[in-house]
Amino acid sequence: QKEVEQNSGPLSVPEGAIASLNCTYSDRGSQSFFWYRQYSGKSPELIMSIYSNGDKEDGRFTAQLNKASQYVSLLIRDSQPSDSATYLCAVKNSGGYNKLIFGAGTRLAVHP
Amino acid sequence: SQTIHQWPATLVQPVGSPLSLECTVEGTSNPNLYWYRQAAGRGLQLLFYSVGIGQISSEVPQNLSASRPQDRQFILSSKKLLLSDSGFYLCAWGGEQYFGPGTRLTVT
Numbered sequence: 458q459k460e461v462e463q464n465s466g467p468l469s470v471p472e473g474a475i476a477s478l479n480c481t482y483s484d485r486g487s488q489s490f491f492w493y494r495q496y497s498g499k500s501p502e503l504i505m506s507i508y509s510n511g512d513k514e515d516g517r518f519t520a521q522l523n524k525a526s527q528y529v530s531l532l533i534r535d536s537q538p539s540d541s542a543t544y545l546c547a548v549k550n551s552g553g554y555n556k557l558i559f560g561a562g563t564r565l566a567v568h569p
Numbered sequence: 570s571q572t573i574h575q576w577p578a579t580l581v582q583p584v585g586s587p588l589s590l591e592c593t594v595e596g597t598s599n600p601n602l603y604w605y606r607q608a609a610g611r612g613l614q615l616l617f618y619s620v621g622i623g624q625i626s627s628e629v630p631q632n633l634s635a636s637r638p639q640d641r642q643f644i645l646s647s648k649k650l651l652l653s654d655s656g657f658y659l660c661a662w663g664g665e666q667y668f669g670p671g672t673r674l675t676v677t
Contacts, residue, residue, distance in 0.1 A: 491665060500659055500668040501613070545613070547666070554618060554626070555601050555664040561612035 459484040461548050463560035470567055476533040478544050478563050483527065486551030490522055492531045493545040495562065501545055505531060536567045571596035575660050575669040582676055588633075588647040590672050592660030595641065600662040602643040604635055607657040619643060650676045 460483045470476045478492075489508055493501035507513045507520040507529070519532040529548075533540055543562040550556040572595045582588060594600055604616040615628045617635035625635050632651060636644045643660055655676045660669040 489664075493668075500657075500671045503665055503667060506665060549664075554620065555666075556603075556615065556618060557666055559613040 459548075459550060459558050461546055461558050461560035463544075463546050463563045465561060466564040467566045468563055470536050470565070472536060472538060472567055472569050474536050474567075476536045476540065476565055476567070478531040478533075478546075478565065480529045480531075480546030480560055481527055482529070482546075482548045482558070484548060484551050484558070485527065487548045488551070489549035490520070490529045491547040491549075491557065492518075492520060492529075493547060493559075494540075495543045495545060497542070533565075536565075538567050538569055541565055541567050571662070571667065573660060573662055573667060573669040575658075575672055577672060578670065579673045580675070582650050582674065584652055584676055585649050588645070588650055588654070588674070590645040590658055590660075590674075592643040592645075592669055593641055594643075594662045597641070597662065599640055601664065602637065603661040603666060604643065604645050605659040605661065605668075607659060609656070613659070617645070652676050 462481045492505040494504050495501040505518055505520040507522045510522050513520045517534045521530045543564045545562045546560040547557040574593050601620055603618045605613045607613050619625050619637045622637055633647050658672045
């Protein structure tokens with residue numbers, strides 16, 4: 458059973474701080490990794506994708522990938538109250554058909 | 570640009586009643602399409618995926634079925650709903666899986 462694990466949280470950070478969200482996965486053959494943001498009552502929204510080891514930055518977001526450790530993380534710099542949401546980590550199944558395996562998500566709360 | 574639609578947005582149905590949820594995608598051809606369910610406070614469960622018209626793969630055996638009658642249309646159905654079918658139903662397209670707005674189903 459291929460799995461994606463995330464701490465459910467809530468992760469509480471003050472406004473302006475760096476929020477660090479972590480994810481581990483079991484499928485060693487996975488090559489594609491994604492972070493989604495889901496506001497309460499809304500559908501998930503893709504915010505970052507990463508395919509190579511190292512860091513990928515997009516605005517205030519940085520995704521980090523370490524395939525050897527089977528570890529993906531998302532850093533949010535200068536956290537804002539509007540970043541308060543559940544963040545879902547997803548890993549593409551190496552078995553094909555573009556299937557993603559989702560973690561249960563980490564709830565982030567940014568307080569003023 | 571691509572757009573994905575789902576309807577209805579919310580639905581309240583009695584146990585034993587039928588179900589039909591529709592998803593359509595605009596602005597792309599022959600997309601991979603997916604149906605997910607998210608129970609309250611839970612993660613996303615993949616229900617069905619389709620790589621083309623009439624091609625449906627089921628991930629979880631249950632009383633739901635899916636059909637893809639047209640290239641950009643994906644339908645989720647049930648003949649008799651169970652209480653456990655309540656949840657947030659999400660349609661997605663593409664390898665990176667862009668989600669539609671979802672249908673919130675409550676079975677009473």
